Amino acid sequence: MRIVLLFGLLAAVLAGCQEGPASADKAAARPDGARLYTQHCAACHGDEGDGGVGVPLNLPDFQYGVSDRFLKETIRHGRPGRVMPAFPTLSDAEVDALVRHLRTWAPGQPLTPTDETIEGDPRRGKALYDKHCVSCHGAQGEGGEGTGVTFSRPRDLPIIAPALNNSGFLAAASDKLIKAALMNGREGTPMPSFRKQGLSEQQIDDIVSYVRSFEQQPDPTAVGSADDEPLTISRESPHSVEETVAAVKRAAVGRNFRIIRTQTLEDGFFPEAEQNPDQVIVHFCNFDFLNRALAIDPRVGLFLPCRVTVAKHEGKVEVTAINPKRLAYLFNNAELNRLCEEMAQTYNAIIDEATF
Ligand code: HEC
Ligand code: HEC
Numbered sequence: 001m002r003i004v005l006l007f008g009l010l011a012a013v014l015a016g017c018q019e020g021p022a023s024a025d026k027a028a029a030r031p032d033g034a035r036l037y038t039q040h041c042a043a044c045h046g047d048e049g050d051g052g053v054g055v056p057l058n059l060p061d062f063q064y065g066v067s068d069r070f071l072k073e074t075i076r077h078g079r080p081g082r083v084m085p086a087f088p089t090l091s092d093a094e095v096d097a098l099v100r101h102l103r104t105w106a107p108g109q110p111l112t113p114t115d116e117t118i119e120g121d122p123r124r125g126k127a128l129y130d131k132h133c134v135s136c137h138g139a140q141g142e143g144g145e146g147t148g149v150t151f152s153r154p155r156d157l158p159i160i161a162p163a164l165n166n167s168g169f170l171a172a173a174s175d176k177l178i179k180a181a182l183m184n185g186r187e188g189t190p191m192p193s194f195r196k197q198g199l200s201e202q203q204i205d206d207i208v209s210y211v212r213s214f215e216q217q218p219d220p221t222a223v224g225s226a227d228d229e230p231l232t233i234s235r236e237s238p239h240s241v242e243e244t245v246a247a248v249k250r251a252a253v254g255r256n257f258r259i260i261r262t263q264t265l266e267d268g269f270f271p272e273a274e275q276n277p278d279q280v281i282v283h284f285c286n287f288d289f290l291n292r293a294l295a296i297d298p299r300v301g302l303f304l305p306c307r308v309t310v311a312k313h314e315g316k317v318e319v320t321a322i323n324p325k326r327l328a329y330l331f332n333n334a335e336l337n338r339l340c341e342e343m344a345q346t347y348n349a350i351i352d353e354a355t356f
Contacts, residue, residue, distance in 0.1 A: 031094040033101030040087065041098070049105050053298060054084065055159055061186040063106035066177055069113035071099045073172035081334035082143060082163050083297065111180060118175035118208045125210025128203055136190060141165035141214050145296065145335060159189045165214035178208045229326040233347050237310070237317040237355040241278050244310045244317055247354035248282050252306075254353075255346060257284040260305055278312035289343075297336045303327055306343070308350065319355055321347045 038047070045051060049058030056062070072095050078086030087095070103110070136144055143163030163169060182204045185193030194204055237244040249259050265279035285305035293300040309320045324347070328340035 031091070031097040033097035033099075036090070036094055036098050037101045040090075044083075049102065051159065055162065056189070057102055058105035059186060059188045060106050061184055061188070063103070064108065064110055065180045065184060065186065067111040067113040067174070068099050068103075070111075070172045070174070070177055071102060072096070074168065075099075077168035077171050078332065079163060079166045079168040081332065081337075082166055082168075083331065083333045084168070085332050086168070111177060114174055114176050116174070116176060118179055118205050118212075120202070120205035120207070120209035122206070122209040122213045124203070125206035125208070125213075128199070128207050129210050132194065132197070132199075133207070136161040137164050140217075141211065159191075161190070164211050165217065170212075170215050175208050175212060178211055179204060182207060229329065230323055231326055232320050233323050233344065233351060234318060234320045235351050235355045237319050239317065239355075241280060241310055241312050241317055244319060244354055245280050245282060247356075248308050248310060248319065248350060249284075251350040251353040252282070252284040252308075255286075255350065257286045257306065259284050265309065265311065280310045281307050282310070283307050293336075293339055296339060297331060297333050299331055300336070300339075306347070308347070308354075319351050321351065323347075 041054070043052070044054035045057050046054075050056050074084070075087050075090070075095050075098060078084045080086070090098070130139075133141075138144065138161075141164035143166070144160040181191065182194045182199075183201075185191050185196070194207075195201075199207075237247075239247065245262065249262070252259060260283040262280060262282050264275040264277060265281060266275040269275075283305050284307075290304055293304060303322060303324065307321065309318075311318055311320070324340035324343040325337070328337045
């Protein structure tokens with residue numbers, strides 16, 4: 001069940017990277033927003049927009065507090081480094097259809113888009129921000145740790161605060177939208193109404209100006225390019241397959257991992273006697289690391305527990321692991337990048353030691 005969910009998520013991520021249907025088909029039929037939503041969004045935001053890895057999209061305060069333009073721009077830009085992917089290859093008609101579908105959850109009058117600037121004092125805004133916002137949105141507006149709604153995060157904070165210093169958010173959100181979020185809050189989420197918390201409208205305008213000023217700072221969550229990262233970490237071993245497998249296990253245990261199981265690559269596909277003994281996978285895990293990783297992004301379940309393959313091919317013994325840094329790019333999650341960096345170092349150290 002869990003595996004199915006995770007593969008659904010991976011499919012969603014991969015779909016985000018792919019071209020849509022050929023443009024001839026696009027022109028022919030009016031795009032179906034519900035179908036597009038199921039295809040591209042539901043795995044993260046839930047079938048009915050009630051949230052999951054992504055924040056909920058069906059709550060009335062959200063629906064009335066954001067404009068159609070914000071929704072379109074958010075779909076186009078995504079939130080670089082924050083899990084929410086960009087969808088640059090959808091046609092305008094497809095994005096419109098998606099927005100119409102999101103609006104079926106709360107028909108009514110959404111925020112009208114405007115470019116009007118809200119005048120406030122960003123210096124006073126910063127002081128207020130430091131006092132009222134940092135605990136959830138982070139000292140630099142980098143957002144809460146983790147993603148969306150569920151899984152292993154603390155129960156008293158069921159929805160993780162989005163990043164406000166994010167280029168995708170700032171490009172999509174008007175001043176008026178930020179102000180509406182502060183005035184009304186988002187009922188059903190931890191985001192409070194600061195009007196009800198006793199701030200004056202002027203103070204709220206000051207905070208809006210400060211949030212807007214994040215635009216002048218470099219985007220710390222921007223993710224680089226996957227092209228520089230090889231798909232796998234790989235070395236040739238001078239030892240036999242058996243010796244190398246034993247050395248991989250020793251190296252993993254020496255770094256506080258527990259060996260979960262060792263199997264041939266063909267295990268489950270052929271009867272034991274017919275499996276090639278020269279192709280072996282070692283699975284290992286460190287539960288502290290696993291829990292930390294799952295709290296940041298449940299999709300790491302796709303490539304954890306750790307596995308290293310030892311295989312003999314044309315007389316050479318190769319030791320190989322998937323390069324976690326390459327996977328991190330796929331997931332558009334800056335926090336996960338740091339963790340994947342750590343994991344890549346561990347793989348390199350284990351493989352170096354085992355092939356020494
Ligand atoms: C208790 C935690 C908490 C506090 C304190 C808090 N927020 Fe939020 N904020 C959230 C959450 C959670 C959301 C996402 C709500 C949703 O899913 O619609 C949010 C949403 C927002 C949004 C809309 C972002 C978007 O992507 O649509 C803005 C803007 C915002 N907060 C600004 C602030 C500012 C500025 C302050 C301080 C004055 C603040 N928040 C205080 C938790 C918090
Ligand atoms: C891989 C998971 C994932 C997918 C796929 C995804 N989203 Fe998101 N989305 C997120 C997360 C996580 C956030 C919160 C951003 C943050 O934490 O800074 C988000 C934020 C948003 C927001 C802004 C919400 C707010 O409070 O301002 C909108 C709108 C949105 N997504 C719409 C969509 C639509 C429409 C699709 C499909 C075309 C989609 N998303 C696909 C994970 C995802």
